[in-house]
Amino acid sequence: MAELQGIHARRAALRLLDAVLRRGETLDIAFNGATKDVRKFEDKALARAIAAEVLRWMVDLDGLIDSATKKPLPDDAKVRIVLRMMLAQWLRLQTPPHAVVATGLDLLAGGPKRLAHGVFSTLTKREVALPLAPTLPAEVAARWGDRAASIAAGLADPPPLDLTLRDPAETEHWQVQLSGDSLMPGHLRLARGDNIEKLPGFAEGAWWVQDIAASLPARLLGDGEGRHVLDLCAAPGGKTLQLAAQGWKVTALDISKRRLELLKSNLKRTGLAASTVRADALTWEPKHQFDAILLDAPCTATGTARRHPDVLHRIGARQIEEMAELQAALLDRAKGWLKPGGIFVYATCSLEREEGEDQTSAVDLAPLPIGLENLPAGLEPTAEGWLRTDPGMLGEVGGLDGFFIARWGT
Template identity: 70%
Template sequence: MAKVQGLPARAAALRMLDAVLRRGETLEMAERAHAKGLTPSDRGLARAIASETLRWLVDLDALIDSATKQNLPHDAKPRMVLRMMLAQVLRLDTPPHAAIATGLELLAGGPRRLAHGVFSALVKRGVSLPAVPTLPEPVARRWGERAAPIAAALAEPPPLDLALGDRRETDRWAKELGGMTLAPGHVRLPRGTAVERLAGFDAGAWWVQDLAASLPGRLLGAGEGRTVLDLCAAPGGKTLQLAAAGWQVTSVDKSLKRLDRLVENLERTGLSAEVVAADALAWKPGRTWDAILLDAPCTATGTCRRHPDVLHRIGPRQIEEMAELQAALLDRAAGWLAPGGTLVYATCSLEPEEGEARAAGVALDPLPVEAGELPAGLAPTPEGWLRTEPSMLGEAGGIDGFFAARWRRS
């Protein structure tokens, strides 16, 4: 197989797609499992093919069905390979002959003639994809009138956001890195930037963190030496953010692998935190904190721009399971909050069950989000909560979907 140039990346992309669509794995999990051993460029290509296939899956299937007398089964290997071939040509500017050479090799011993005929017919017709990806029908129905603007924001992968360790250096780093800034301590760069090669990486001057992901931590303000508990903390963006803001941070997560990454980021940035490996539902710390940030496990549908697999993996069952977990974690977190302390709850989900519905049941004093705490172009909800969607800040490159709410213990 590997004798055909570019084939290892395509073979990895095929396995990744199979893991996502048939087994319900996240794209990140699939990449770790099936892109091992690839060169960095091949790994990047495999990820790009899989991502664009998932982003445009409904539209790619419509093209394939338009060129077949009898629709191929949804999970048939020829359909999967045709999706990849079309995604490469229509989204990644791959020459058709390269897509054919690698695609047909993936079907060795299978219906290569069928795949070749369908692909060639579509290329000869000069087919194209719509300007906006079509959402899977269950997703469009679930999101209702919000679906159209969210879909429009999915047409392109998102830019790269960096969070700075020193907010006072915002203008300097924006200029040095050739980016733009939407808030103090934030720099946005074009997608595709090689992070490890950027100035300031080795010195730990910044870390990768979507602007939306930084907003919950911003709602706690300056630490001034006070204590904060970062629950479900790994891989550590919010821990770094809170430590840089002057908080004494205790970071808790049950994933040892993800905590290793958090520790690596602390070492690179020179920031400090107490790191605890524990399941928050069973942990008994025996103390309280001045502030708590619970960025709870969720379906992550708000990250659909960068993780289009969530469009195909997440449904009512997963949403219900996450909502139950979030409610339990909120109950635990509230019990660890000192008198006068502040609790921020957040999820990177677009589902009301994981955001608004959870916030409505918290028995603490509301501490509404103020417009002045948010980047220009964002505003609190009438309830004093924060809700971002991918369609917001569109001219500046968009933003992930997030929900956050804040309370104080009297």
Template identity: 70%
Template sequence: MAKIQGLAARTAALRMLDAVLRRGETLDLAEGQFAKGLTPSDRGLARAIAGETLRWLVDLDALIDSATKDVLPDDAKPRMVLRMMLAQVFRLATPPHAVIATGLELLSGGPRRLAHGVFSTLVKRGAALPPVPTLPAAVASRWGERAGPIAAALAEPPPLDLALKNWKETQRWVAELGGVSLAPGHVRLARGTAVERLAGFQQGEWWVQDFAASLPARLLGEGNGRRVLDLCAAPGGKMLQLAAAGWQVTALDKSVKRLDRLVENLDRTGLAAEVVAADALAWEPTRQFEAILLDAPCTATGTCRRNPDVLHRVHARQIAEMAELQERLLERAARWLAPGGTLVYAVCSLEPEEGERHPKPEGLLPAPIRAEELPAGLLPDSEGGLRTDPGMLPDAGGLDGFFVARWRAPPA
């Protein structure tokens, strides 16, 4: 069994999918647990199989149900293996014989004939997935009229975005890396690029950061030596932006493990920040800050292009829990602003409860985002907030879903 080429990757993918769909774990966490020890190529294959299965899950199930007499339970192992087998054929262009050889081994001692029969029927029938993934019904209902464009953006994984340490060198890096730029300080490359091998990585000239994720820090402008608090800062992309823009940064996060990665990024880029390991709900600063960036913990549904697990494991309960936590963090952050200081709130969520529906922090004044502060193709809403979603900027390759709002403390 262990000698079958590619079986280890499929076994890991099956375990990752079980962790996501049955236990509600994140795909990243499941990959770290079950793909550990695999070769880089096998680990990449396991992630690709699991990711494409989750991205197209509703449509894969529809195909399976069209070829079975009795409906297989959602959590039945044959259904999960068939999902993987079909995802490999239709999304990863894996030859059917290789899919059968590895897929049926996952059902050792189980209903191999059933899986083989369903798979062969669908392949011989010339079955195919639709051009656009079908969202789970609950997700489509939550996202309303935005659901269609977002689903279209999920058809392919996203490109690779880089944030530059020196905005003045944007055109240099566009030319050297062979990418495009959507704004100063940004370069976009085709997906599948090996990041560590790109020019400028070892020298710390840039870091990986989705274009939408770079927008909140941009709205604080140049620091000119002023103090900024980056709350929930790890893994540190926004902290690096702020440090590169001349802010004196205090970066706080309660995860020591994630802060280790943040410190690695500081070391690689040569940028500086004060790093604090603490829970923002318990920590108290010794001074006030001219600016605060709260990139709050959230359901991360806005990252569904790269993390399709959020389509299946995020439900109303998680959304409500996150919204409550965000309000508590906003209340605390508002107290730490110096007179006239600016607070930017951001979440990589598509859920209004985590964004537009949050009440204004007590004691702060609106500081509406202006159209001229945003890259071409993006506009603030009527209240001066910014909403992005994966269906926006389709001709440029899209972007993650974010909500961003800005307020100011009254002057002294």
């Protein structure tokens, strides 16, 4: 008997959700294993899209499911997870209900197919809908406080594709070639969904994928003019590429062999140069001081929830505390490696104060306030001269990741 069309993608999505919700893995780490039996690029992309939409809208999907059952299904019941997938495909991916039913029920072989079919049919007959913005898990909403509503609005859709150009002077050229928009020189924004490696300019290294918020820390260091910069926790290398393109002599340090290999591959593709060092920044000792240091510190990455909605369900107080301790230790060590007259930039892609604003109090360097001239239109520095971005900002042009960035000098 021939296998149902599209079932491989749905099975992969189910494996992805199990990895995230039961084992606490990230979507990125789980993806290759979950999709190893899926051959087509389109089916791999569909598996991730289904899993991501479930994680993005899970509180609301569960509310719909519970409204159509006599008693709540266990949170980890397979039938609940499959129903979440079915509803996400119908309500978010515009999959016709008959196709949703065919592929969804096949995932419950030997299980409660009748229950799943009944719940889904009830909800389709009611013509239910999701709210304009996803409801955040209660713990997350409490953490983000008065920012929660704005952030949630920015999480409603997956983000567009942002590119950083190797040569900002070619912004208009690549804007035409790739039919993209630009929010500042050296940046392009494309609609999501393309196979990145097949886009013009990829093979020759004219650009790399990087959210516009992630590109701002390196921009704050300006032109290198041959001076030495240390990119701490550098892999997979977007900021290293930026710094090299800006004329810095880059030392790129990271502890991960796999991620450093990716960085080296990106350097080769773009024709840019940097010295790479595999080491633990907490024990490594540099041979000299640096004119600039960029510490894009390891963090909970809650600011990337637009493309990684798994962080809404994996990250809690324990992970935030652990990351904050690591960040404080890295800041304490790295600030001593800066030459007199040097510049230090600290950044995290986290929405948590413990990983951003609260880290600044222990830094005894002179503040170098961030100015409007460093930022795309629509963003403003804080009163302290820091930058705090949230996914709800720049919503009219596609939003951006959540970052905290501060700059100091000696």
